[in-house]
Amino acid sequence: MQFYETDSAGIVHFSWFYRYMEEAEHALWRAAGLSIAKPGAGVGFPRVAASFDFRRPLAFEDEFEVRIRIVKFGEKSIRYAADVTKDGEEIATGSLTIACVRRQAGQPLAAVSIPPQIVRKLRAANDDGGTDAA
Numbered sequence: 280m281q282f283y284e285t286d287s288a289g290i291v292h293f294s295w296f297y298r299y300m301e302e303a304e305h306a307l308w309r310a311a312g313l314s315i316a317k318p319g320a321g322v323g324f325p326r327v328a329a330s331f332d333f334r335r336p337l338a339f340e341d342e343f344e345v346r347i348r349i350v351k352f353g354e355k356s357i358r359y360a361a362d363v364t365k366d367g368e369e370i371a372t373g374s375l376t377i378a379c380v381r382r383q384a385g386q387p388l389a390a391v392s393i394p395p396q397i398v399r400k401l402r403a404a405n406d407d408g409g410t411d412a413a
Contacts, residue, residue: 282339291337297329300361300373303347311404313397321382322391327356328376335370337363343370349405352398355379355390 284295308315315324337343343365351358361373380388 285339289339291339291341293331293333296331296333296363296371296373299345299363300329300331300347300359300375303345303361304359304375307347307349307401307404311400313400322379322394323382323388324357324377324379325388326375327378329374331371331373333371335365335368337365337370341365347375349401352393352402354392357393357401 284291286292305315314320343363345361345363347359347361349357350360356376356378359375359377361375362369363371363373378390379393381391382388
């Protein structure tokens with residue numbers, strides 16, 4: 280981690296945990312051979328809910344792991360669970376829900392079913408045990 284990620288006490292600011300979780304999410308999509316923001320794609324995946332529960336602080340120069348896994352596939356949404364650990368000790372747990380929306384120029388965003396090929400590839404990557412990011 281970088282110094283700018285910390286507050287004046289040298290503790291990682293809570294907002295960075297959401298960025299770490301998103302990095303792990305993108306790693307999961309890449310492991311599935313996908314991009315969450317493919318140029319020209321007809322669908323997008325905005326965040327509709329995110330939360331974290333914090334157990335212990337992370338400090339400047341701590342090395343840690345973020346693990347994410349899909350815990351629910353809905354027809355139009357995906358919910359993840361994330362764990363942040365340091366030396367095997369739980370630091371924080373989080374949750375992120377994304378929705379699948381239609382992206383067409385001149386049209387408002389509208390929730391649509393997740394394309395089957397995305398579900399199939401994400402299920403396979405998730406069944407491999409989720410994805411780590413550090």
